[in-house]
Amino acid sequence: MLEVINLEVYYGGIAAVKGISFAVEKGEMVALIGANGAGKTSTLKALARMLPSAGSIRFCGEEIAAVPSHRLIGQGLGMVPEGRGVFARLSVAENLAMGAYSRRGDAQIDGDLARVYEMLPRLKERNKQLAGTLSGGEQQMLALGRALLGRPSFLLLDEPSMGLAPLMVQKVFETIQAVAASGVTILLVEQNAKLALETASRGYVMEGGRITLADSAANLLADPRVRQAYLGE
């Protein structure tokens, strides 16, 4: 479904992503793990066309490297950005409405909204509240719900566990699993390698802008290099 070949991202003259290649098949959940500054966010932003990049990005068989960011959701590519990126001065309901922005006139929006509220009841309770006043966990839920309202077939998730208490992390990941079970393909970026590899079926390890390991999640979890570098052993 997604095929990336030789992706490079530069900030000024400095390379953050140095020619990586990987693929995600339809229906998969794939984890991309790595330390701070490894280039994970840069990779996702390049996929969502929020950053210029070199190399090929094929999505559903189509080259999207030249497609502007705002067209991608219409093609089924959604993203929950790092740090959630909720619109702080818009209400929860308005944030969710923004999620459905690309589906103008779609009669199924209301049904989808009801489903999101059902899956994330906190959002319903607080739907008139400004998003900026939500707790971190609630904001993460909102970012997720908002992305789902775009009806993506493929979802990029950037560190959904960041800054959340363990209980909240668990809740967020349960939601992610439910989304995956509903048939959405997911590329999950996480620093919490254990959690990511327990959730995903396959994984890539990124170091210094390169992919250094690629394997099934189970094998990566058992790999001594991964255990030493990312699982604190």
Add this chain to the structure above:
Amino acid sequence: MDTFLQQIFNGLTLGSIYALVALGYTMVYGIMGLVNFAHGEVVMIGALTALAVIKPLAAAGLPGPLAVLGGIAVAIPVAMLLGFCIERIAYRPLRNAPRLAPLITAIGVSIVLQQLAMIIWGRNYHSFPPLMPATVREFGGAQITDLQIIIVIVAGAMMVGLLLLVNVTRLGRAMRATAENPQIAGLMGVDANRIISLTFVIGSALAAVAGVMVAANYGIAHYNMGFILGLKAFTAAVLGGIGNLAGAMLGGILLGIIESLGAGYIGDLTGGFMGSDYQDVFAFFVLIVVLIFRPSGLMGEKVSERA
């Protein structure tokens, strides 16, 4: 005659006009953190375009208010097109340039538009024919004309319309989302360039109407009327808290009233040393005071950093 009430009426009229123009500054600033100093020239072009249509219409025997409506109907699309082009030509290529660059092109655009207007309409003052009802009404010892009442009502209606557009509609929601974070709004499918163009176009439409109001209120229009007016409207936007729509409205009205009261009393206060021709001083005095004591404006948020 009651000077105080009289100056409040005059200030309200003037303030409504400032508010319409200030909205253009504040909308653009809110969305892209840019002060569009060429906005005053859009007001001027709007006024002169309308006048160019109104005169022949009136000469052809059309009733005054209809001729004025005809002028506005032409001035609005002309101003919208102008606003669209200003953004495309002067600002879009500099979207990622240092902040000083678009400020300099803004001044450049201002000069170009003024010169262009001078070539088209000449250096002379054009008198705005007295086509609007000038019936004078008495209220508590002060006088107010029908024209003033119309200006306040039309400006008020346009402001309510804008608030509804921004706060209630799908487009307005996308505008607010883009103002907060264009990249993330993009992920939802919002084309930030389109939203920015629309912002310029809407602000320019308000400016055109404001231009006609100024011309009708003072009875004249000329190629450099946009400069001082633009500065004052910018002051109003800063006073209210730049980037904040309600702030621009409040700032505009307040500035109009401060200015009118100032002009009404300055003669008495200085023993006749300064006259009402010092009216313009007040706006800039207000600007300086706001910048020193409350740079975020009356309704602005403390942090005005772009996301």
